[in-house]
Amino acid sequence: MTTLAPDHVRSPRLSGPVWLVWRQHRAAYWTLIGLTLVGVLVMVVLRGQMTDYLNTSAPKSGALPPDFEKYSGRLFSIGGYLTYVPALTGVFLGAPLFAGDLESGTAKLVTSQSVSRLRWLTTKLALTAVLIALSATALSVTFAWWWSPVRGRDDTLEWTSGVFFDGTGPVPVAYALLTFTLGAAIGLLLRRTLVSMAVTLGAVVAIGLVWDRFRLNLGHVLTITTDRGIGPDSPQPELPAQAIQQGQGTSFLTDSGARLDWTTCLEGTSDDRAQTACLESKHVIGYAMDYLPVTQMHTMQWLATGIMLAGTAAAVLFVVQWGQRRLL
Known part of the structure; x- marks a missing residue:
């Protein structure tokens, strides 16, 4: 059996x-x-600096040092x-993907050869999407790794923030793919790069504004209540660790289960006793507070990912159908 020498072995090529x-x-x-x-290298270095500082300065209680603000x-x-990654992929990778070829005439040249329109469309989409997905995954994993030592140890690092919710888990990947395919569809439709x-930039900004407004609606709001009366000496609800309060704050709970706004009985009262008497006349027995538990974070992220991937699939379907019918 003849074997090829190493010099004759061809490495895989595109x-x-x-x-x-x-x-x-x-x-x-x-x-x-x-x-x-x-980006990955910078985050690795900054995480190392942060963990070194925590190992030497963090109190034994587990709380973060008072001067942790720098980190x-x-x-x-x-x-x-990192939250700008979806916008950048949509504007600089998605929009010019087909618009540049249509504007320069490259699309007509390529599709006049043996390459079909469908193969040209899917190859451009797939290759770019794979690179975007790998890039977003690397950044997401590294950022989550950097955040993990201090997660839940400071109220300023809450998980509902767009920085952490949109920057970790599967959301960054799905978000980047959505804006990329949206940009590609817009470029295919408008046929002019700039x-x-x-x-695309306007569309991505609009999506971001809507997403910031409705992100937390993906979660199931829970309520914690007390029934030991009201007043300065009565206990108020204590949220679970890392839970995020929702709504306008603490409200009053009546014996029928109804809830009254925290401004109830404030008008016309001059002291706490008068307000307490007013609330008791309305059969208020305690307090109620709405919150989102941290245990819902991954569920919310995967639900968001599903919605974004559905939008991505719709954009891909448009590109394929429109491109085959009205490409040139």
Whole structure:
């Protein structure tokens, strides 16, 4: 049996449409890879500095040192930069993906060869989407690893913040894919690179505003109550660890289970006794407070991921159908 010498063994290489797409967009792809590696390296270094500080300065009680603000500020700053990843992928990778080829005439040249429209569309989408998914996953995992030593140890690092909810778990990957495919669909429709980038930016900003407004609606709000009376000496609800209060704060609970706003009986009263007497006349027996427990975080993230991936699938379907019918 004849074996090939090492010099004759060919390493795997890209070929066909995959090679063409990589060659065409290699500058954007290498930029994405490079920025991802830089981001991961920066977070690894900053996490090491934070853990070294905690090991030498953290009190035995487990609480964070009083001067931890510098390190929490770094977490928020880097996390804030990561929230721009979906916008960047949509504007700089999604919008020019097809618009650039349609504007320059490359699409007509490619599809006039042996490559079908469907194969050209899916190859460009798939290769770019894989790189985006790998990049977002690397950043998400590293950021979650950085956050893990101080998670739940400070109220300022709450999990419902967009920095941590959108920057960890599967959400960053799904979010980036959604904006990328949306940008690709807009570019295919408008056929002009700069116009497509501008429209994509507006669409991504609009999605972000809506997402920030309704993110917490994915969770199931729970209520904790007390029934030991009201007043300065009566206990108020104590939330579980890392739970996030919802609504306008503590409300009053009546013996029928109804809830009254915290401003009840404030008008026309001059002291606490008068307010207490007013509330007792309304059969108030304690307090109630709404909250989201931290145990719902992963469920909410996966629900958000499902919604975003559904939007991604819709955008991909549009690209495929529109591209095959009205590409040129």
